[in-house]
Amino acid sequence: MLSWKQLYAATVVETRPAELRILIAETERAIYFRLHDIANEPVTTTERLEMDNAAAALKILSKEIAAWENYEAC
Secondary structure, X not given: OOOHHXXXXXXXXXXXXXXXXXXXXXHHHHHHHHHHHOOOOOOOHHHHHHHXXXXXXXXXXXXXXXXXXXXXXX
16 A cells, blocks of 8 residues: 555656546545544654645645646636
8 A cells, every 4th residue: 555655746747637636536535544543643743744735735736637627628
């Protein structure tokens, strides 16, 4: 199983919209599970910040895909 960091790295270089949607969902899920795993552990703030930044970037990517599909539909 890939870590959230590995999935995120694959997501940000993917160019095919259909595959990108799948990777975004998988990465978001991996981040959620990692946050759940470390909820009661003393974890470095760095990893939490990295996950917050990655989650924000994934939201932007999702919006960009939707905008691109709307543009192509015109």
